[in-house]
Amino acid sequence: MEPPTGQPPAGKRWHTREDSGIRLDAALRWWHDDEPIEHPKIIELFNASLILDDEGRYQLRIGQDWCYVQVEDAAYEVRTVDVTPDARVSIRLSDRTAEALELDSLQLDGLGVLTCRVKQGRAKARFSRDGQYQFGALLEPGPDGGLVVRAGERQHPVALSLESLTGSV
Numbered sequence: 001m002e003p004p005t006g007q008p009p010a011g012k013r014w015h016t017r018e019d020s021g022i023r024l025d026a027a028l029r030w031w032h033d034d035e036p037i038e039h040p041k042i043i044e045l046f047n048a049s050l051i052l053d054d055e056g057r058y059q060l061r062i063g064q065d066w067c068y069v070q071v072e073d074a075a076y077e078v079r080t081v082d083v084t085p086d087a088r089v090s091i092r093l094s095d096r097t098a099e100a101l102e103l104d105s106l107q108l109d110g111l112g113v114l115t116c117r118v119k120q121g122r123a124k125a126r127f128s129r130d131g132q133y134q135f136g137a138l139l140e141p142g143p144d145g146g147l148v149v150r151a152g153e154r155q156h157p158v159a160l161s162l163e164s165l166t167g168s169v
Contacts, residue, residue: 077128
């Protein structure tokens with residue numbers, strides 16, 4: 001065995017906190033050195049350990065260990081949409097946290113998937129199929145021809161149209 005030279009072997013690279021080789025793609029799939037991470041427990045650990053630091057960079061924090069990761073688009077997935085007892089719309093995210101849905105931040109991406117802002121508006125979340133279906137079940141036609149979200153007895157207007165949601169022109 002050759003002694004270390006301070007350089008990685010040919011075709012390899014050193015992984016550092018700054019350059020971990022870990023990324024989260026636009027479809028919310030985890031990768032390491034362009035190889036998909038497929039083990040469900042690792043995926044769940046990474047989802048639960050993803051944070052946005054004070055400089056706006058994403059990190060994986062697991063115990064005392066951490067590294068920066070590349071996030072291509074949304075960092076979180078909206079897995080569940082609930083109506084709280086006080087008639088607010090709440091979302092549960094892939095990092096196992098829950099927060100109020102910021103209705104003003106709702107948008108549709110080019111594929112017709114709902115997105116919203118989370119973590120005090122600092123990060124983007126993409127709705128899962130289940131989450132988008134649950135949210136859609138709360139939508140109703142509003143008095144002005146737009147859409148509203150029905151949460152208990154309250155109605156919250158949303159800046160989405162039926163045409164944008166159905167793809168109709």
